[in-house]
Amino acid sequence: MRDLESVSIDPQVQFLLDKARNENVLTAFDRADMMNICGFGSTGVCCRHCLEGPCRIAPNGKGPQTGVCGADVHQIVARSFLNHLTQGSSGHAEHGREVALTLLEVAEGKAPYQIKDVDKLYRVAHDLEIVTEDLSMNEVAKEVALKALEDFQKQTGIMNWVKLRAHEDSLNTWNKLGITPVNAHLEITKAVARNAMGCDADPTNLILGGVTMGLIDGYAGLHLSTDLQDILFGTPKAVKAKYSMAVLDEKKINIAVHGHIPMLSEKSVEWSRRLEDEAIKQGATGINIVGVCCTGNELLMRQGVSVASSFSSQELVIVSGVLEAMVVDIQCIMPGIQQVAECYHTEIITTLPYVKIAGATHVNFEPSEADEAAQEIVMKAINRFSKRDPEKISIPDQTVDAYAGFSTEQIVEALSGLNGEDPLKPVIDALVSGKIRGIAALVGCTNPREKQDYGNTVVTKELLKNNVLVVSTGCAAHSLAKHNLMNFDGLEYCGEGLKEVLEAVGNAAGLPSLPPTMHMGSCVDNSRPADLLTAIANRLGVSMNELPAVGSCPETHSPKALSIGTFFIAHGIDVHIGVSPQLSGSEFVTNVLYGDRTDEHEVNADKLFGGKLIYEQDPYTAAKLLLERIDMKRETLLNKL
Ligand code: SF4
Ligand code: WCC
Ligand code: FE2
Numbered sequence: 001m002r003d004l005e006s007v008s009i010d011p012q013v014q015f016l017l018d019k020a021r022n023e024n025v026l027t028a029f030d031r032a033d034m035m036n037i038c039g040f041g042s043t044g045v046c047c048r049h050c051l052e053g054p055c056r057i058a059p060n061g062k063g064p065q066t067g068v069c070g071a072d073v074h075q076i077v078a079r080s081f082l083n084h085l086t087q088g089s090s091g092h093a094e095h096g097r098e099v100a101l102t103l104l105e106v107a108e109g110k111a112p113y114q115i116k117d118v119d120k121l122y123r124v125a126h127d128l129e130i131v132t133e134d135l136s137m138n139e140v141a142k143e144v145a146l147k148a149l150e151d152f153q154k155q156t157g158i159m160n161w162v163k164l165r166a167h168e169d170s171l172n173t174w175n176k177l178g179i180t181p182v183n184a185h186l187e188i189t190k191a192v193a194r195n196a197m198g199c200d201a202d203p204t205n206l207i208l209g210g211v212t213m214g215l216i217d218g219y220a221g222l223h224l225s226t227d228l229q230d231i232l233f234g235t236p237k238a239v240k241a242k243y244s245m246a247v248l249d250e251k252k253i254n255i256a257v258h259g260h261i262p263m264l265s266e267k268s269v270e271w272s273r274r275l276e277d278e279a280i281k282q283g284a285t286g287i288n289i290v291g292v293c294c295t296g297n298e299l300l301m302r303q304g305v306s307v308a309s310s311f312s313s314q315e316l317v318i319v320s321g322v323l324e325a326m327v328v329d330i331q332c333i334m335p336g337i338q339q340v341a342e343c344y345h346t347e348i349i350t351t352l353p354y355v356k357i358a359g360a361t362h363v364n365f366e367p368s369e370a371d372e373a374a375q376e377i378v379m380k381a382i383n384r385f386s387k388r389d390p391e392k393i394s395i396p397d398q399t400v401d402a403y404a405g406f407s408t409e410q411i412v413e414a415l416s417g418l419n420g421e422d423p424l425k426p427v428i429d430a431l432v433s434g435k436i437r438g439i440a441a442l443v444g445c446t447n448p449r450e451k452q453d454y455g456n457t458v459v460t461k462e463l464l465k466n467n468v469l470v471v472s473t474g475c476a477a478h479s480l481a482k483h484n485l486m487n488f489d490g491l492e493y494c495g496e497g498l499k500e501v502l503e504a505v506g507n508a509a510g511l512p513s514l515p516p517t518m519h520m521g522s523c524v525d526n527s528r529p530a531d532l533l534t535a536i537a538n539r540l541g542v543s544m545n546e547l548p549a550v551g552s553c554p555e556t557h558s559p560k561a562l563s564i565g566t567f568f569i570a571h572g573i574d575v576h577i578g579v580s581p582q583l584s585g586s587e588f589v590t591n592v593l594y595g596d597r598t599d600e601h602e603v604n605a606d607k608l609f610g611g612k613l614i615y616e617q618d619p620y621t622a623a624k625l626l627l628e629r630i631d632m633k634r635e636t637l638l639n640k641l
Pocket of ligand 1: 047048049050051052053054055066067068069070071076196197198
């Protein structure tokens with residue numbers, strides 16, 4: 001087993017992992033060490049698509065070079081890539097659909113939520129070309145929800161959210177290639193169908209099908225979810241919050257909310273306030289909600305709720321011995337939490353009919369019955385308090401402050417402190433003068449196989465040092481926040497030019513500075529960096545693929561990161577991934593995705609879209625490669641302006 005320092009660079013995670021090991025509790029970090037990586041699967045060459053197989057193609061020309069059906073290694077690898085992308089985008093599309101349905105129920109008076117950002121509702125309605133004059137607010141909300149649901153139903157044309165949010169030049173490229181999505185369900189079904197034995201067997205065509213999945217993720221998932229969540233729960237504004245395992249409070253009833261959709265977690269926060277007296281009756285001083293993964297990010301961005309853990313250390317929150325309940329909705333929930341919870345007093349509560357865990361409690365959550373469900377969940381947690389085992393309690397101390405809540409709207413507002421007429425001008429001037437060399441979105445996850453937070457923080461620090469403006473989302477943002485990259489202490493990592501810009505914008509907004517990196521939210525909020533880049537491209541009158549902008553995902557585990565990454569590549573933004581995307585079995589596929597515009601290889605992403613996938617495990621080398629691409633695009637852009 002790895003020593004503690006090789007598992008995470010976070011001493012609190014090391015501390016709790018040590019505790020888990022001493023108490024003979026197995027967590028993902030140790031399970032990762034026990035699992036031998038399969039040499040076939042890790043290169044994408046194994047196929048289980050039909051009952052003639054499984055088939056696998058050995059590397060170096062040894063053994064059969066096609067499956068029973070005749071599929072060669074390039075077809076097999078391209079299909080497994082498409083498979084990953086389909087899985088990733090369907091998760092986000094389901095997220096978007098759930099939020100759209102909730103908005104519809106709220107508009108019809110059937111679900112107990114308020115529309116918090118009425119301005120955004122009207123802005124989105126206007127951009128969707130809904131005539132609002134004779135409509136009440138709820139009727140407008142209903143029309144917006146129905147437009148969103150059309151993106152899961154219509155049979156011809158272009159998805160509404162693609163028209164709403166895509167940069168025109170990108171859309172033209174997709175139209176020419178015939179890959180623009182019609183509706184999310186149609187495209188996902190088509191992707192599953194084309195991937196079956198006996199269907200699409202052209203690796204290039206399969207990869208293009210994968211790009212459509214990236215667009216489904218980007219529009220039916222990210223943009224649609226962010227827009228409707230902002231309407232329902234409010235568009236985030238700058239907040240100060242706390243990070244690390246130490247946000248758990250021994251004196252309080254601790255409830256972790258984990259997963260992705262904010263409908264349940266927003267209500268859990270509300271009910272934890274309303275049931276405070278019940279907690280006091282049990283001898284606690286109150287109720288403490290802490291976040292895990294993206295539900296944590298959603299609450300952090302809008303309510304300033306503290307965040308305990310990113311993906312890879314989720315089980316260790318339970319190991320503290322003070323967690324009464326972990327309430328989960330969808331995605332990134334390790335089944336292992338139940339086994340760990342059984343070693344402590346924690347109750348795992350699942351909430352959606354299609355995401356249950358054997359052994360866990362299930363409280364069904366429907367937006368229409370949100371109050372009843374949240375009340376029941378919080379009461380369950382309160383009733384667990386007396387079951388704590390004092391022998392097993394141990395919480396690290398020392399929380400870390402972080403500023404979050406940087407929606408695109410909030411960033412533009414901060415910038416308008418410098419130039420009210422033309423808020424983006426200060427960024428553009430800084431880009432042109434070189435004070436800001438480029439823009440990077442540091443996104444994605446943590447992965448129990450990787451040294452937690454290492455890749456995320458090293459890439460970030462290298463980019464900051466080189467004056468790259470860094471925004472962040474997801475569990476990657478968690479890594480940055482814990483290591484002082486979202487508070488003013490982290491400004492020491494910034495190059496002089498960048499620091500000057502951050503301070504100038506911060507000062508205009510009444511702060512000492514902006515933080516070194518800006519937290520833009522959950523994974524579906526990767527729509528926000530996309531929106532920011534779209535606005536900058538439009539302001540400059542250029543395409544997205546001409547911007548010195550990159551994405552980096554150093555520690556991911558999730559197919560969702562692949563589909564989000566593909567969405568950015570479809571715009572011509574280079575994306576780095578630090579964990580193997582399981583493609584190395586096919587030179588053809590890696591050439592298409594990793595190839596450069598100067599390559600002889602006939603067709604590749606860089607030539608088609610102006611951006612490519614960069615797979616590099618070493619974070620220092622990765623930062624260097626990203627800077628090279630930033631510089632290349634900078635030079636072309638500056639010549640053009
Ligand atoms: Fe084998 Fe072809 Fe079936 Fe895959 S689809 S398992 S390669 S026969
Ligand atoms: Ni988004 Fe990655 Fe976290 Fe899950 S919660 S682990 S996809 S970054
Ligand atoms: Fe997420």
